[in-house]
Amino acid sequence: MRVIIAGGGIVGLTAGIAFKAIGWDVLVCEQASEIRAAGAAIGLWRNALDVFGAVGVGDAIASIGTTVETWFYDASGQPFRAPGFDPVDHTFLLVPRPELNRRLAAAVGVDNIHVDTRVVAFNEHADHVSVTFDDGSVERADLLLGADGAYSAVRAQLIPGYPAQAHAGHHVWRGMLAAGDEPAAGSVLTVGHQRARGGFTRTYGNQVVWMVNQFDSAAPAGTKKAEALQRAALLNDAGWNDALLALIERTPEAQILHNPIMFVPPLPCWTSSRVALIGDAAHALSPHISAGGTLGVEDIQVLTDALQRHDDLATALQAYERNRLPHYARVRELAYSVEIAPDAAGYALEYARFSHWMLNDGYRASRQ
């Protein structure tokens, strides 16, 4: 069996490794000229780490990770934990994105990855799917996976009318730089005034990552640094987060990332008889739950389990879709409760509800 995977991000690459592990021929097609990753670092939860372990890259990922035990703080530095939840509900592995994708690509193998190769269309037939690339060439496979992110071309053809939408007024600024004398445990996650949030923490290679975001933000008009500093000031009563402001000051403008946040609206389906969406292509979420990538990696396990349980490809894809649609309906409900939490204590509570569900009931349901 052969799969063509559109997209060489965290999900497409991990899918490549997982499909190789179940004996498929794999071709990952990435539109960019190299495998790289936008963004500084990504927090990976146990669900994703289990998948990496199962497909043989657990140690390679663990060795570049820093365990982060999240506390929530208000703007004055008062720490919060939701009562009744375990430390594990607050713990993830922080991994630098470029190194993560390099390691995943190495496990997929250079021969199985085509860069500078953009999927533009597909045609389904009874016994194969043909995939057309931007240079006009065509390849055949048994299955096409759309792992091509929020602006997925595969989704646009499979389910027309569901483009990525702006999460209106939601902006994020991020940076990564060499660590200095700021506290290593940082201030993740400070829930400040005017719906601003953010903090910083140490990561692999003696680097420190920082992030600030704001819901209902005015449209940014200044430099990325000035805009990030404005949000950080909303997290800094009496100088509790001075180190965050100093880090932002110290980050060169060109190294600051700014994203207006996009999401994919709920889709009526994710599959046809030979095509399936996976990762952000199917469910790009607002990143305030820091779990979209983790959940995308979890999708891979659900899909490969279904393929191993059902001989018929279309039946397996339907089983995958039946598992994932209600799962993401619940993810969206819980994520929305986090988003609208009125203060730091409420945010801590709703976040713990989400992460506890994701790591327990949600995870179990993904493996049935």
Ligand SMILES: Cc1cc2nc3c(=O)[nH]c(=O)nc-3n(C[C@H](O)[C@H](O)[C@H](O)COP(=O)(O)OP(=O)(O)OC[C@H]3O[C@@H](n4cnc5c(N)ncnc54)[C@H](O)[C@@H]3O)c2cc1C
């Ligand atoms: C600010 C921010 C913070 C986040 N923090 C976290 C976190 O801490 N933890 C977490 O789990 N998640 C987090 N997320 C979410 C996470 O980044 C995404 O869910 C994840 O990157 C999705 O991976 P993906 O492989 O599905 O898509 P992408 O990473 O978008 O990769 C898609 C790839 O497909 C390629 N491509 C696109 N179109 C085509 C085409 N037509 N043909 C070929 N290639 C194509 C792209 O070039 C890209 O390489 C965060 C997101 C944001 C914005």
